[in-house]
Amino acid sequence: MNRINIEKISSIFQSALKTENLIGREDTALIFYDMTFVEGRIGELKTLFPKGALHAVAIKANPLISNLKFIKKFGVGAEAASLPEIHLALEAGFKPARIMFDSPAKTKEEIIFALKKGININADSLAELELIKEFLTRQQSKSKIGIRINPQIGTGDIPETSVAGEYSKFGVPIKEYRKELQKYFFENDWLRAVHLHIGSQGISLEMLLSGAKVIYDFVSETNGILLKNSKKRIEQIDIGGGLPVSYFAGDKAVSLKEYCGRLRKNFPDLFTSKFKLVTEFGRYVYANSAWAVSRVEYVKTNGQYKTAVIHLGADMFLRKAYMPDKWHHEIFVLDKKGRIKNNGKRENYIIAGPLCFAGDLIDRKVLLTEIDSGDFIVIKDVGAYTLSMWSRYNSRQIPSVIGYSNKSKKFQILKKREEINKIVEFWS
Ligand SMILES: Cc1ncc(COP(=O)(O)O)c(C=O)c1O
Numbered sequence: 001m002n003r004i005n006i007e008k009i010s011s012i013f014q015s016a017l018k019t020e021n022l023i024g025r026e027d028t029a030l031i032f033y034d035m036t037f038v039e040g041r042i043g044e045l046k047t048l049f050p051k052g053a054l055h056a057v058a059i060k061a062n063p064l065i066s067n068l069k070f071i072k073k074f075g076v077g078a079e080a081a082s083l084p085e086i087h088l089a090l091e092a093g094f095k096p097a098r099i100m101f102d103s104p105a106k107t108k109e110e111i112i113f114a115l116k117k118g119i120n121i122n123a124d125s126l127a128e129l130e131l132i133k134e135f136l137t138r139q140q141s142k143s144k145i146g147i148r149i150n151p152q153i154g155t156g157d158i159p160e161t162s163v164a165g166e167y168s169k170f171g172v173p174i175k176e177y178r179k180e181l182q183k184y185f186f187e188n189d190w191l192r193a194v195h196l197h198i199g200s201q202g203i204s205l206e207m208l209l210s211g212a213k214v215i216y217d218f219v220s221e222t223n224g225i226l227l228k229n230s231k232k233r234i235e236q237i238d239i240g241g242g243l244p245v246s247y248f249a250g251d252k253a254v255s256l257k258e259y260c261g262r263l264r265k266n267f268p269d270l271f272t273s274k275f276k277l278v279t280e281f282g283r284y285v286y287a288n289s290a291w292a293v294s295r296v297e298y299v300k301t302n303g304q305y306k307t308a309v310i311h312l313g314a315d316m317f318l319r320k321a322y323m324p325d326k327w328h329h330e331i332f333v334l335d336k337k338g339r340i341k342n343n344g345k346r347e348n349y350i351i352a353g354p355l356c357f358a359g360d361l362i363d364r365k366v367l368l369t370e371i372d373s374g375d376f377i378v379i380k381d382v383g384a385y386t387l388s389m390w391s392r393y394n395s396r397q398i399p400s401v402i403g404y405s406n407k408s409k410k411f412q413i414l415k416k417r418e419e420i421n422k423i424v425e426f427w428s
Contacts, residue, residue, distance in 0.1 A: 001040050003246065003288045006332045006340060009378055012404055013293060014338035015411075022402070022411055028311035029294040029399040031387060033414060035070060036406035037289040038383075042074045045281065048260040050270075053277040056100040058241050059085040061282025061384035064401060066414040068092035071285070079241075079280040083110045086119060096120075097142065100238065100278060102195070104170055111135065118142035122195035122238060124171060129184060129191065136190055144236055146193030149174050149181065151214035157202035158326050164198040164211055171196070174214060182222050189232045193278075194219055197240025200283055200385070202326070204244075205254045209262055212239055216267050237270060238278035239263075245287045247328045247381050256284065283384040290383030292316065292399075293334070296375045297354075306349050308371045312379065313353010313360040315396055318389045321359050331366050334376040342369050351377060355394045395423050 056079040077098030078089040148171035155165040246253035294310040314321035353360040398418040
């Protein structure tokens with residue numbers, strides 16, 4: 001699926017500006033989701049992976065309940081990394097059996113809650129398995145229990161989002177604990193699932209595949225021994241998420257088709273009824289489906305530097321502000337009416353956010369057409385890990401989020417602009 005281009009964005013935004021009661025003067029910034037795009041990405045998951053696979057879409061990428069409700073219609077599940085994320089999934093109507101609970105810091109109470117509800121758990125450590133065991137000796141649970149294993153295959157281009165290096169705060173490192181892990185499977189027949197996740201963005205296809213190989217080999221060896229002893233085998237493999245997406249014009253993203261094709265070729269059993277396959281994609285489903293737009297409040301000149309001050313900054317783009325070289329978003333200028341602005345003259349601009357610190361910059365040097373106050377700046381590919389990381393610094397209001405469908409061209413408010421009293425409540 002192609003990324004959404006600026007011509008399309010401009011045309012949608014022009015229609016939105018003309019739509020009655022949709023955008024007001026107070027909407028200094030807005031986020032737009034192309035729901036048809038999200039649906040398309042889910043369609044790809046459903047066609048390329050086996051029919052029975054559970055696609056537990058990572059809530060952390062985009063926790064908006066309206067989006068959760070929307071994707072649920074297509075039969076996917078949800079991956080929750082905290083108790084509140086579990087509640088978001090339940091609120092959106094996901095059945096407990098379609099929720100995967102991952103987190104390295106689950107409390108005993110949270111584990112008990114999940115076990116009682118029948119929410120699946122990927123334990124992050126052997127200590128966590130002990131807590132689960134303690135519960136299961138007293139009570140039954142419908143939850144499927146897995147253990148997260150770190151395949152230790154190395155770190156990707158972004159160390160901060162890579163979790164399968166020699167050291168990782170997540171999971172049980174396989175090199176050190178292979179025997180203990182196997183022993184756990186031999187002795188506890190309620191433990192029948194494994195979980196891996198390599199990282200998010202900056203991960204190559206080869207890394208995803210080599211992580212899967214380490215775990216698949218472990219499962220094959222362990223199942224061989226379990227079956228010899230007439231014991232239940234490992235039935236579920238959760239391959240996590242981590243498929244990278246493209247944030248650059250002309251950049252060829254890793255294709256899901258290729259990933260799936262190679263998984264199927266290397267591990268054919270994963271695509272048969274021998275295993276229940278679980279995935280946890282987040283970025284792939286959402287990142288390219290949304291764009292943000294902010295009014296330019298001021299344009300300032302300081303020597304050779306021109307700065308456009310807008311209404312989104314490190315509050316929504318934490319990663320970009322703090323690690324500008326590792327994260328990228330394409331930026332465009334629209335005029336007051338939402339038309340693509342191009343007056344021939346191009347200059348380097350600094351795009352500054354509204355927050356009170358010097359690093360609150362969305363771009364430190366971007367070549368753009370001349371910007372005037374009242375124009376709009378479009379920031380592309382904001383569908384994942386942007387709004388979900390919203391920072392409360394300076395207590396600015398979260399903008400309205402608007403969904404649209406390519407089919408009907410209708411707009412729908414997914415989340416209304418945050419009201420000031422909600423912020424007062426937050427800090428009370
Ligand atoms: C355990 C787990 N699963 C799934 C994901 C989703 O990853 P991505 O959004 O890159 O697909 C993450 C994100 O880091 C994660 O930590």
